[in-house]
Amino acid sequence: MSLEFTSSEMMSVTAARALTNDMTCFVGIGLPSEAANLARLTHAPDVTLIYESGTLQTKPDVLPLSIGDGELCESALTTVSVPEMFRYWLQGGHVSVGFLGTAQIDRYANLNTTLIGDYREPKVRLPGGGGAPEIATSAKEVFITVKHSKRTFVKDVDFVTTVGFGRDGKARDNVPHIGRGPTVVITDLCILKPDPDTKELVVTSLHPNVTRAEVIEATGWEIRFADQLQTTPEPSTKELAVLRDLKARTNTHHSGQK
Amino acid sequence: MAEFLSLKEAVSRHINNGDTVCMEGFTHLIPFAAGHEIIRQEKRDLTLIRMTPDLIYDQMIGAGCAKKLIFSWGGNPGVGSLHRLRDAVEKGWPNKLDILEHSHAAMANAYEAGAAGLPLAIFRGYIGSDLPKVNDQIKFIECPFTGERLAAVPSIRPDVAVIHAQRADRNGNVLIEGIVGIQKEVVLAAKRSIVTVEEIVDDLGASVNACVLPSWAITAIAEAPKGASPSYALGYYDRDNAFYKEWDNIARDRETFQAWLKENVFEKGAA
Numbered sequence: 300m301s302l303e304f305t306s307s308e309m310m311s312v313t314a315a316r317a318l319t320n321d322m323t324c325f326v327g328i329g330l331p332s333e334a335a336n337l338a339r340l341t342h343a344p345d346v347t348l349i350y351e352s353g354t355l356q357t358k359p360d361v362l363p364l365s366i367g368d369g370e371l372c373e374s375a376l377t378t379v380s381v382p383e384m385f386r387y388w389l390q391g392g393h394v395s396v397g398f399l400g401t402a403q404i405d406r407y408a409n410l411n412t413t414l415i416g417d418y419r420e421p422k423v424r425l426p427g428g429g430g431a432p433e434i435a436t437s438a439k440e441v442f443i444t445v446k447h448s449k450r451t452f453v454k455d456v457d458f459v460t461t462v463g464f465g466r467d468g469k470a471r472d473n474v475p476h477i478g479r480g481p482t483v484v485i486t487d488l489c490i491l492k493p494d495p496d497t498k499e500l501v502v503t504s505l506h507p508n509v510t511r512a513e514v515i516e517a518t519g520w521e522i523r524f525a526d527q528l529q530t531t532p533e534p535s536t537k538e539l540a541v542l543r544d545l546k547a548r549t550n551t552h553h554s555g556q557k
Numbered sequence: 558m559a560e561f562l563s564l565k566e567a568v569s570r571h572i573n574n575g576d577t578v579c580m581e582g583f584t585h586l587i588p589f590a591a592g593h594e595i596i597r598q599e600k601r602d603l604t605l606i607r608m609t610p611d612l613i614y615d616q617m618i619g620a621g622c623a624k625k626l627i628f629s630w631g632g633n634p635g636v637g638s639l640h641r642l643r644d645a646v647e648k649g650w651p652n653k654l655d656i657l658e659h660s661h662a663a664m665a666n667a668y669e670a671g672a673a674g675l676p677l678a679i680f681r682g683y684i685g686s687d688l689p690k691v692n693d694q695i696k697f698i699e700c701p702f703t704g705e706r707l708a709a710v711p712s713i714r715p716d717v718a719v720i721h722a723q724r725a726d727r728n729g730n731v732l733i734e735g736i737v738g739i740q741k742e743v744v745l746a747a748k749r750s751i752v753t754v755e756e757i758v759d760d761l762g763a764s765v766n767a768c769v770l771p772s773w774a775i776t777a778i779a780e781a782p783k784g785a786s787p788s789y790a791l792g793y794y795d796r797d798n799a800f801y802k803e804w805d806n807i808a809r810d811r812e813t814f815q816a817w818l819k820e821n822v823f824e825k826g827a828a
């Protein structure tokens with residue numbers, strides 16, 4: 300019998316499954332944080348989660364609203380300064396996975412969180428780079444999770460805040476001490492991976508009940524599908540229960556304060 | 558030695574129109590009380606530097622204190638946009654605001670270089686990013702030993718650093734606990750510093766490796782209980798996440814914002 304679940308839940312569970320117990324993950328706020336903590340509370344209890352506020356090996360009971368909620372510090376093994384975090388732990392090579400969200404992503408997995416439109420005359424001003432530009436190059440690999448829509452999945456981002464594989468797919472070639480870059484993009488419709496040669500994102504797995512037409516409709520370039528297209532496994536009863544419980548706890552926590 | 562002053566006196570004496578001011582605290586210990594005092598004293602033409610402008614700079618920008626902002630992530634964490642910042646950048650309200658943006662790694666390195674008395678910071682960064690195209694303060698240099706191309710940014714050496722901490726002892730030594738951010742670096746990088754604290758105590762109760770700023774490294778200390786609210790002070794009060802969410806509505810509209818500012822800042826004296 301099939302369980303009932305939303306496309307957002309499908310996305311979070313699939314993103315969580317990308318993490319394994321032996322990874323050290325530098326976690327972005329929002330969807331990545333939800334997925335990373337779901338992984339920790341299900342199949343990867345020993346996954347090491349790091350947030351840019353300096354909290355090493357943190358185990359929050361509720362999802363943080365900000366990158367520096369007290370919950371992160373109090374449940375961490377230790378908390379270091381922000382320069383130490385970026386210099387020793389990230390740049391020093393101790394992070395296996397950077398887990399990022401984004402506002403725009405293009406076919407070469409470049410991320411834009413800076414603005415829509417022209418830099419000097421922006422149509423929409425977005426928050427900016429934060430930790431992402433260096434997380435994406437210093438982490439050994441990068442996972443990205445973002446909702447699929449034509450506004451988000453564009454052929455070329457308006458601004459490369461954070462490099463995937465550059466405008467031509469070659470930005471990482473022959474650069475010393477640089478990570479592999481994005482290895483997987485998880486959306487509410489599908490899983491995409493970069494083509495091993497061209498680095499263009501290709502759909503490798505469709506989520507249950509999602510059609511190719513829906514993915515094509517939600518993507519701003521002529522999206523390609525892998526020859527061996529998979530169907531993403533459905534969330535399990537346990538994964539759904541843990542995710543729903545985590546989100547309910549989080550909502551109660553953040554709205555209850557005043 | 559640090560001088561104990563009222564917050565009003567500390568801001569009046571040490572922050573001048575046109576100064577470059579860093580008010581730091583990474584989500585934790587954001588010096589809101591000091592920000593409100595700067596708004597009340599109608600300081601103008603400030604160059605404001607902060608990794609995450611957060612609500613504190615949204616308020617100060619909306620109140621007309623700033624002419625320039627240097628930052629690395631300008632959102633309301635977990636909520637959305639900083640509407641006052643956006644209004645200033647997109648529409649020039651209440652005045653034109655120049656911006657210079659970096660990544661977190663760049664700013665953290667620049668603060669550390671400032672504290673170390675160096676003119677620049679060197680790090681492995683900005684590879685493949687468009688940020689160097691829009692920020693002329695980002696350069697690249699070649700490592701003289703390995704030939705590796707590395708990013709370079711000027712160190713941050715502000716006129717004034719403003720931070721909030723848990724407590725000071727009666728000699729003016731300050732303890733910072735929890736997410737310590739870049740507070741130590743910014744105080745050491747600045748010409749002058751103002752530290753607001755939750756309380757002044759006989760004994761800091763610091764462990765041997767605690768983050769302590771000695772009195773002789775600080776210019777002024779002002780007691781400001783709840784001075785970091787709606788951010789938080791570990792061990793004293795939690796982050797007011799509900800207010801961070803409410804701010805989205807307050808700041809979205811100019812009139813609502815101005816009414817909030819009048820009632821909550823101008824009509825309230827320094828704590």
